[in-house]
Amino acid sequence: MGGKFRDLKLKAAATWLIFFLGPYLRWDGSQAVLFDIPNRKFQIFDITILPQDVWLLALILLFFAILLAAITSVAGRVFCGYFCFQTIWTDAFTKIEELLEGSPAKRRKLDKAPWDARKIRIKVIKHSAWLSIGFLTGFSFSAWFTDAYQLWIDVLTLQASVFIYVMLLVFTLGTYVLAGFMREQACFWLCPYARIQGVMYDTETILPTYDIARGEPRGKLTKGNVVEGNGDCISCNQCVAVCPTGIDIRGGQQEGCITCGLCLDACDSVMDKIGKPRGLIRYASMNEMKGIEVKPLHKRPRVLIYLGIIAFAVTGLLYGLTHLGTFDLKVIHERQPLFVQMSSGDFQNKYELKILNKTDKVMNVSISVTGTDNITTKGIREKMSLAPSKLTSFTVFLSIPKKDLKKSRTPVYFTIDSYEEFDDSTEYQSMFYGPKYLD
Incomplete structure (x- = not known):
């Protein structure tokens, strides 16, 4: 039976094409969106999210969770009715069944009929179509976590890892059972959202x-x-x-x-x-x-609270995405001892520098230290290369002549400047320690 809501439901289902086609989108020679868990990085077009930026993922999850709650508060379970994968897949499986076996009355008649060539042919085609959709579902899910084109080659040539084959088997059988046999029972007995919806109304x-x-x-x-x-x-x-x-x-x-x-x-x-x-x-x-x-949305306290949380999540995401930078610098001062006086009378401090290259390309950088006159550095190369998406750590010694050290604590600034392909810089303030009698 047709109708405007049935048509709307079909159009909403089309959004799932992103799930199936998204992994094949290329950007700058590689997969546009790749959740590379083994290498601990998420690549989204030009944006690389590393474990240090995992708080962005937390904000994304918060955004979608509260968005779902807000929509439910306003319009009930429209996500279930129009966008949920269980609903969409069940509709697809039911449509295939209807095309092959006919109306419910005809399907019941076919189920009771003896097994002949026609019945076997129809059943084999139907279940093969169901299993094919289940396989494509599992493959598409896996393709978001590894290169999609290479995954096809690995799977078809039996070179993929055991984990991939297990994942494909689980999704294939899971989709086949949930959408082909359980259908609405999955909504009643397995979906937690159906249980908590009442408190959102x-x-x-x-x-x-x-x-x-x-x-x-x-x-x-x-x-x-x-x-x-x-x-x-x-x-x-x-x-x-x-x-x-x-x-x-x-x-x-x-x-x-x-x-x-x-x-x-x-x-x-x-x-x-x-x-x-x-x-x-x-x-x-x-x-x-x-x-x-009926109150307008802007006068409903629950909706306003949800919108406030969503605005917070969006603001945090925009700030994070615009302040990711190309690298991150941390300077850790050696605590034991805080300083050492050399035979020349100069005071020396030890630091551990940790530089994270957030890009997927080699970055060439130079490092400088400022803060007072006559600082001598040891362990810093004038120019160095940082491996893509890797943390580079090395030890640095700073020395300052006794005559130039006026206080027991002197601010020093480590500055990293990138050159060639990237043009960026960052600064980290640390402290240079000397004896307390200098104060």
């Missing part, structure tokens, strides 16, 4: 709602006409027949409702046929059905 949440005042009392059509005194609901049960989870929305909001709107399409089509206005089942809030004024 309030009386202003928009949900598929049956207009009791208009529809009751129900009554069958008599010779094509509605019986006088009956409501607009003619007990055709089309809303139940099209519901993916098989609930009767006329009994009120229930755990199984995934807010997909298919019952709205079914009811509207029936209303068109009997000459009644649409909207017997429609998206509405409890307050609207009771005639209570």
Whole structure:
């Protein structure tokens, strides 16, 4: 059965093409989006996220979690009805089954029929199609974590790791069982979101709602006409027949409702046929059905709290992405001892420099130290190369003549300047320690 919500559902399902096609997008000669866990880095176009920037991933997870809560508070489980992979995959499996075996009545008849060449052919094609979708699901998931093109070569030539084959097997069988056999039962018994949705609703949440005042009392059509005194609901049960989870929305909001709107399409089509206005089942809030004024979103405290958290996450992400830089510098002062006086009378401090190259290319840098006159460095090369996406660590000694050291603590500044392909610099302030009698 068609309808505007069924069409919207199909368009929403198209967003999953990103999941299947995204790994094949190339950028600057490599995979555009790659979550390279073995090498501990995430590559997103020109952005490289290393373990030191993992807080960005935390903000991304926070953003999507609160976004889901905000959407649920406003419009119920629309994610389940329009975007959830279980819903989309189940629709695809059901469509294949319908094309090959026909309507539910024909499918039941085929299941009861003896096994002949025709039945075997239909069943083999159907289950092969299901398994193929499951395999593509597992392969597409794996392709986000390694080069997609190389993965095809490794899998087809049996050169992939055991982990890859296990992953493909798990996703293939998991998709096959969940979408092919469990279907809506996965929503009832396995999905945690279905269990917690109730605490996200309030009386202003928009949900598929049956207009009791208009529809009751129900009554069958008599010779094509509605019986006088009956409501607009003619007990055709089309809303139940099209519901993916098989609930009767006329009994009120229930755990199984995934807010997909298919019952709205079914009811509207029936209303068109009997000459009644649409909207017997429609998206509405409890307050609207009771005639209570519906508050705009900016006056709903729960929504404002969600939006505030989302704004915080987005702000943090934008700040992080614009301040990643090309490298990161940390300077660790040796604590034992804080300083050493050389035979020449000069004071010497020891430091551990840690430089992280955040790019995927070799970076050429120069290091300088400032802070006071006549600083002598040992262990610093004028020019050095940093390996891509690696942490380079080395020891540096600084020496300052006694006559130039005026205090027991003198700020010193380590500056890194990159040249050639990258043009960037960063500075780190540390301390040079001397004896306390200098104060």
